[in-house]
Amino acid sequence: MLKVRLPDGSVRQFTHRVRPIDVAAEIGSRLAKATVAAVVDGHVVGADTPLPSDGEISLRLLTNKDPEALAVLRHSCAHVMARAVMRLFEGVRLAFGPTTATGFYYDMDLEHSISEDDFPAIEAEMAKIIKQDEEFERIERPRDEAIALCRELDQPLKVEHIEEGLADHPTLSFYRQGEFVDLCRGPHIPRAGMIKAFKLLSVAGAYWKGDSSRKQLQRLYGTAFFSKADLEAHLKAVEEAKRRDHRVLGKQLDLFTISPLVGAGMILWLPRGAIIRSELENFIREELVRRDYEPVYTPHLGHVELYETSGHFPYYADSQFAPIEMNPGERYLVKPMNCPHHVMIYKARRRSYRDLPLRLAEFGTVYRYEQSGELTGMTRVRGFTQDDAHLFCTEDQVADEFRGCLEMTRFVLETLGLTDYRVRLGFRDPASDKYVGSEESWQRAEASLEAVCREMDLPRLDVERGEAAFYGPKADFVVADCLGREWQLGTVQLDYNLPSKERFGLEYTGPDNRPHQPVMIHRAPLGSLERFVGMLIEHFAGAFPLWLAPEQVRVLSVSERAESYGRKIEAKLRAAHLRVRGDYRAEKLGGKIRDAQLMKIPYMFVVGTKDMEQGTVSVRDRIEGDLGAMTLEKAIEHLQDEIATKRVRQVAKSSVRLIETAEGSEY
RNA sequence: GCUAGCGUAGCUCAAUUGGCAGAGCAGCUGAUUUGUAAUCAGCAGGUUGUGGGUUCAAGUCCCUCCGCUAGCUCCA
Numbered sequence: 001m002l003k004v005r006l007p008d009g010s011v012r013q014f015t016h017r018v019r020p021i022d023v024a025a026e027i028g029s030r031l032a033k034a035t036v037a038a039v040v041d042g043h044v045v046g047a048d049t050p051l052p053s054d055g056e057i058s059l060r061l062l063t064n065k066d067p068e069a070l071a072v073l074r075h076s077c078a079h080v081m082a083r084a085v086m087r088l089f090e091g092v093r094l095a096f097g098p099t100t101a102t103g104f105y106y107d108m109d110l111e112h113s114i115s116e117d118d119f120p121a122i123e124a125e126m127a128k129i130i131k132q133d134e135e136f137e138r139i140e141r142p143r144d145e146a147i148a149l150c151r152e153l154d155q156p157l158k159v160e161h162i163e164e165g166l167a168d169h170p171t172l173s174f175y176r177q178g179e180f181v182d183l184c185r186g187p188h189i190p191r192a193g194m195i196k197a198f199k200l201l202s203v204a205g206a207y208w209k210g211d212s213s214r215k216q217l218q219r220l221y222g223t224a225f226f227s228k229a230d231l232e233a234h235l236k237a238v239e240e241a242k243r244r245d246h247r248v249l250g251k252q253l254d255l256f257t258i259s260p261l262v263g264a265g266m267i268l269w270l271p272r273g274a275i276i277r278s279e280l281e282n283f284i285r286e287e288l289v290r291r292d293y294e295p296v297y298t299p300h301l302g303h304v305e306l307y308e309t310s311g312h313f314p315y316y317a318d319s320q321f322a323p324i325e326m327n328p329g330e331r332y333l334v335k336p337m338n339c340p341h342h343v344m345i346y347k348a349r350r351r352s353y354r355d356l357p358l359r360l361a362e363f364g365t366v367y368r369y370e371q372s373g374e375l376t377g378m379t380r381v382r383g384f385t386q387d388d389a390h391l392f393c394t395e396d397q398v399a400d401e402f403r404g405c406l407e408m409t410r411f412v413l414e415t416l417g418l419t420d421y422r423v424r425l426g427f428r429d430p431a432s433d434k435y436v437g438s439e440e441s442w443q444r445a446e447a448s449l450e451a452v453c454r455e456m457d458l459p460r461l462d463v464e465r466g467e468a469a470f471y472g473p474k475a476d477f478v479v480a481d482c483l484g485r486e487w488q489l490g491t492v493q494l495d496y497n498l499p500s501k502e503r504f505g506l507e508y509t510g511p512d513n514r515p516h517q518p519v520m521i522h523r524a525p526l527g528s529l530e531r532f533v534g535m536l537i538e539h540f541a542g543a544f545p546l547w548l549a550p551e552q553v554r555v556l557s558v559s560e561r562a563e564s565y566g567r568k569i570e571a572k573l574r575a576a577h578l579r580v581r582g583d584y585r586a587e588k589l590g591g592k593i594r595d596a597q598l599m600k601i602p603y604m605f606v607v608g609t610k611d612m613e614q615g616t617v618s619v620r621d622r623i624e625g626d627l628g629a630m631t632l633e634k635a636i637e638h639l640q641d642e643i644a645t646k647r648v649r650q651v652a653k654s655s656v657r658l659i660e661t662a663e664g665s666e667y
Numbered sequence: 668g669c670u671a672g673c674g675u676a677g678c679u680c681a682a683u684u685g686g687c688a689g690a691g692c693a694g695c696u697g698a699u700u701u702g703u704a705a706u707c708a709g710c711a712g713g714u715u716g717u718g719g720g721u722u723c724a725a726g727u728c729c730c731u732c733c734g735c736u737a738g739c740u741c742c743a
Contacts (some may be wrong), residue, residue, distance in 0.1 A: 105738090115671065204738030205670025212740040216670055219738065247735095251678075260716085260734050316743060318668090337743055371668050371741065372734090380742085469743055488742085496682035522743090559700040586699070587706075608702050618702075626703055 046187030064226035075226035084125035103223030148308030197231035265382030298341035338364035343363035348597035378534030417648035422460035426467030541652035558608030
């Protein structure tokens with residue numbers, strides 16, 4: 001006998017073998033019709049999956065209201081799409097077709113190169129399939145039969161996957177819908193007709209099993225919903241997100257530009273963007289002083305041998321600008337990292353344990369030859385400045401220093417109202433040989449790093465194997481951009497290797513008057529200023545908090561009669577260290593306000609003849625609108641207070657989310 | 668780097684089948700003197716990313732390179 005516990009706490013008993021859909025039918029025929037899938041003891045299963053014949057389970061029926069159901073729907077839609085493509089083109093070999101946070105894709109290999117021009121035909125075929133409203137039927141087969149079936153279906157990629165990736169599965173499942181049979185773990189929606197709205201979005205290349213040495217397949221992206229309204233809302237949200245893309249806003253607000261003549265991936269900071277950057281740098285500098293860092297400066301070049309010693313040159317040769325050869329044997333590298341230079345500052349004299357921790361900080365500009373297809377606005381560039389620092393400390397100081405770095409990063413992010421990030425602990429992949437250093441030092445480093453992070457209760461902390469730097473484990477602060485793509489910002493990395501004898505052989509004299517090896521910590525709270533500002537542009541949708549705003553106040557004259565008064569106000573604001581400009585054009589006030597609003601200027605001081613007579617300014621707040629007339633002194637005080645406290649008044653909410661839903665299917 | 672798509676005025680975009688390169692905004696000039704999200708008019712602005720090819724004729728078709736976009740791979 002099976003006891004089924006439902007979410008409302010009620011328990012139903014079944015003496016015969018039942019499926020979730022049967023449980024639903026017993027509750028009500030309308031529920032049965034609406035049931036998309038079910039969650040049994042925390043696992044999503046199909047509505048027709050037989051439940052155990054006895055014992056006790058918890059069951060939650062999923063309808064189109066549940067987010068888990070949407071993933072099931074999308075995965076089914078991926079099947080429908082693959083089926084449509086197979087109907088339209090010859091020789092389609094299927095690979096993987098999982099769901100993503102916002103839709104689904106299917107990777108396939110076929111002769112015909114699919115372009116967006118093919119989308120209408122594919123969508124029309126999909127619509128036909130959905131209209132037929134056929135069931136998704138689950139079929140299970142033992143391994144050898146499954147392989148034979150995939151061979152018969154002429155699906156070599158599926159055969160390969162069963163033989164390699166699914167080697168430990170004794171039986172495999174397939175889903176059939178009409179003539180279409182696909183190796184698939186499921187689950188699926190009961191009938192194709194449940195897909196009420198779908199759209200193909202894009203096509204791109206994707207390597208088979210994510211391996212760039214293997215064949216490149218065609219990946220077709222799409223999304224699906226339970227209603228047309230949901231689809232339209234989603235597409236609208238994506239459009240809105242695109243409007244606050246930093247590349248769009250950077251142009252509109254005159255923040256930065258990129259010139260092909262200067263070079264792809266090289267940011268030219270326009271005056272307005274440069275203000276944001278320099279304010280951030282000042283903010284970081286103040287924190288460095290508070291936290292007892294010592295600023296240093298180092299050159300942009302270094303001998304290749306320096307980077308051979310550090311290991312960067314051999315390891316990252318492909319992604320560096322080629323060495324500059326001046327004379328035979330005299331080769332310089334444009335620096336791809338600041339650490340070797342800072343190491344040489346450490347080595348400039350003998351160090352005592354009394355000198356430690358030594359914290360050397362520099363806004364260091366580095367150059368890396370990123371692959372051309374990787375370049376993206378400010379977020380992935382070839383030249384960038386890190387708010388870098390290297391800490392040299394004793395083994396005993398590691399935990400405290402590491403914690404200090406994490407705290408500074410967290411403080412900086414939170415000051416900017418950036419609370420929506422995750423922390424990724426990048427550990428070594430034990431199966432890979434790309435790492436330098438001993439097994440023992442890696443274990444020690446990973447253990448102490450994880451202990452500190454756990455104790456600090458960092459948001460959404462998770463360990464990712466294979467994400468370490470080649471010289472040590474790290475904690476990365478990762479945020480998503482307005483289109484849901486994740487970017488690494490701040491980073492704190494532990495390094496037992498550069499100081500080692502095999503590398504730079506760093507030493508300090510301990511209290512025992514004997515040489516010891518220090519530990520290095522690499523850290524950058526913002527990471528790259530380019531990427532960070534790119535993120536900030538999207539985070540604030542271009543409307544920066546007052547302390548960062550390139551233009552903090554704009555003086556708007558109502559008419560020519562108030563111009564000279566306006567210019568006096570402007571001068572006084574400038575004298576009060578506010579970033580101000582005046583708009584004395586022969587435009588109507590409404591027009592000037594509109595221009596200032598579009599440039600996201602936080603405050604507008606409107607001056608007309610009334611203000612001139614009363615000695616006031618009429619303050620308009622970008623967010624609140626007209627605040628009325630007040631004395632200039634009061635207005636300045638108001639602004640200076642907002643600047644001093646670095647107040648964040650408004651943050652653009654991300655409309656496209658990186659959602660927590662797990663990938664839908666593994667095959 | 669790979670796959671696919673794209674590149675027209677400073678910006679956003681038009682230009683039937685290959686058939687005289689156009690608009691709005693921005694800019695400049697003039698008029699207007701305005702009280703909380705667009706005042707009016709005129710002018711100017713281009714070797715259609717680069718180099719080659721096909722054609723009587725190329726923004727449009729083909730090739731090269733450069734750049735951009737999406738995704739993959741990479742990311743010290």
